[in-house]
Amino acid sequence: MSSLSLKGGDLSRLRQLNSVSVIKALRGAEPATLSMLAERTGLSRPSTKDVVDELTGLGWVEEVPPAAGAMGRPARRYRFRADGGHLVGVDIGAHNIRAALADLDGNVLAETRRPARPDAPLEERLAAIKRAALSCLDLGGLTMSDLWMVAVGTTGLVTPEGRIIMSASIPAWKDLDLAGLLGETFPCRVLIENDSRLAALAETRRGVARGARDVVFLHVGRRMGTGLILDGKLHRGFGAAAGEIVMLPETGWVTAPEDLNSSAVVPEGTPIEDAAGFTLAAARNGDATALDAVGRFTKKLAVGAAAAILLLDPEIVVLGGGFSRSADVLLPPLRHRLERVCLRMPKLRGSTLGDECVVLGAIDYAIDHLDQFFFAPDGPALRPPVRPAIVPERTV
Amino acid sequence: MSSLSLKGGDLSRLRQLNSVSVIKALRGAEPATLSMLAERTGLSRPSTKDVVDELTGLGWVEEVPPAAGAMGRPARRYRFRADGGHLVGVDIGAHNIRAALADLDGNVLAETRRPARPDAPLEERLAAIKRAALSCLDLGGLTMSDLWMVAVGTTGLVTPEGRIIMSASIPAWKDLDLAGLLGETFPCRVLIENDSRLAALAETRRGVARGARDVVFLHVGRRMGTGLILDGKLHRGFGAAAGEIVMLPETGWVTAPEDLNSSAVVPEGTPIEDAAGFTLAAARNGDATALDAVGRFTKKLAVGAAAAILLLDPEIVVLGGGFSRSADVLLPPLRHRLERVCLRMPKLRGSTLGDECVVLGAIDYAIDHLDQFFFAPDGPALRPPVRPAIVPERTV
């Protein structure tokens, strides 16, 4: 009951409720007729028409040509104007900067990826972020001023206000007001979140964990991490430090990637980013040394995973991150270990979104915030679709 | 956005919304005047009057004599009729059965406690539960038919439907439809929940963690367990198996109580239930052997606690259970260990509700369910206050 508003309301509140209801019935679906909307929302046809007309006037909804070939008088059809606003999701990794442009339904319109040097100075990295976003906008035929929101996923500890405390893999990320700095670059709200959490969100909204209420996302790669979705929402924790089970010495997660990166099957001189691939490939082919390395790795992985599963009893655990390209190699031994410990074994799956996970999660995160701003049923009256002003963050 | 209803509504929905708003403004507070209610709910005075009159007619609200001594015409005052319904919370432990009678605001009206034998046969235990509830009702001058709901907290794994899979400390608790069996005893809905989770709820609603959104409750006693409150709600997990970090071998929680129960300072022949008390008391006085035992115990405790804190980043961690009577002894070494591992140290407190924790949590849990039934803003129309029929559980 805690999140329910205490305030009552008048007729306009009811209209707002019904407007939101109509928008929800339209979003991410085929164009709908008034009869369909009336049925979905539970409103009468005349009222539905009223609401749709108002939303059309505001610019949220648009009429499309009627569908032909049916009996009776052709029904007018309406759709949500997902192209009414645009947002950019950014994944700032140590070695890559990815960005994607999306509409209000989260459809990706353009995408870019450019390499980065982990030890690049701050200015260079910030400039690269800006370039990545700009080239996305360019590909989509848009400009900065069309942007409604930018969401950034990056490694490290991020405060609720968008400050970065520190990051293990990006030296320049250290006690940094990233939201503030990017706020000078972009003429809109900038959100910062931990990348593993965003990946978890993407898998829950559009990946292998779609529809699940409680999800544990395990990031396995050159660094380890977790992201939690609890009750369908991204869980940040009181100080936005949730998911850092990697710091628990008993898991051995800090050094776990070494098991795969420096096994005997990795050829001398292999760059670190390709090392684990050799081990995993060899293990897939039955190489004993590689299988041993995989065994040691999954043993450690299982400790942290079991801690999360036993504590939270999620519906599904998703394996993501760089190593998850070899989920077929990692999942069986991991499952085997978990089954010995877990009271109730959750579903266990490899990520289906792969490298784009964080960017997609950033987009989904931004959309959640926009929805909060525009469509929260207990929020202010429904606004016309104009770029939200840069206002203090609402408590989510 | 997942829990928001898609359905729109008509005028009656608005009235329902405002009725709920008024009830929330009245509950658990001093009697209020119309002007106060109007301000709290944001409604106009005439509308507030309308709503209050309707609620009075339904029986949810009652007028009380006006307060004297103020300027101007005395205002009529109204209060929520918390005594309109009653519920019972039960704590079924291995050695004790506690029960408490409460009104709809959660005020405890009567309380009983009677010993039980851990190995008592099922029939005997069920009869003891019934007797406990009956004597509570008797003390409050009520009968079974006044009961609206019974909530039971007990050890072990409880399914969402109220089946008990198994319990380590009560042999008779094994693959048992406890909700069904008690449903034959009580003429109302019976809820079953894990006791650690209910204790966590009580601490969050009325204990040391009041108002916190994310809470980790550590049950330390002859058995170990945890209860989680996430986003203000009791977290059960997909299969209601959340909080079972005790099963993680790396924590050593299964045998941890032994450290305190069988230290050298415990006199020969001490009954097991008193053993740890000797160790803790000796440690408080500086005894080296006892301090060593406490050190070993808190080392294990810290592993599971750190796992929960690192994963969830709670606002506060509450130490409860039998051993928490000596929280002053346990907290300093626990804090010391946690500070070395945790990225952000949460508040760390001993339980303030003590032995009544589970019973109070059961009451709070029952009230949550009743609120869901009567006052959910997206639920059915506001009903008059009559004992809820026994219906299939609504998804929470």
Next chain:
DNA sequence: GGTACTTATTAAGGAGACCATCATTAGTAC
């Protein structure tokens, strides 16, 4: 004891949002 002041109550008028109903319209089927 009477008057001024303060605060609540009650009543009346008006606006907004919903619903049900029915005549009308624009297609397809034959």
Next chain:
DNA sequence: GTACTAATGATGGTCTCCTTAATAAGTACC
């Protein structure tokens, strides 16, 4: 060209809320 189908558009009614103004019931003070 006629029958059928299904959506549209218009009308009137009800409900809930709001604003405003007149009335009522106390306290404070002379």
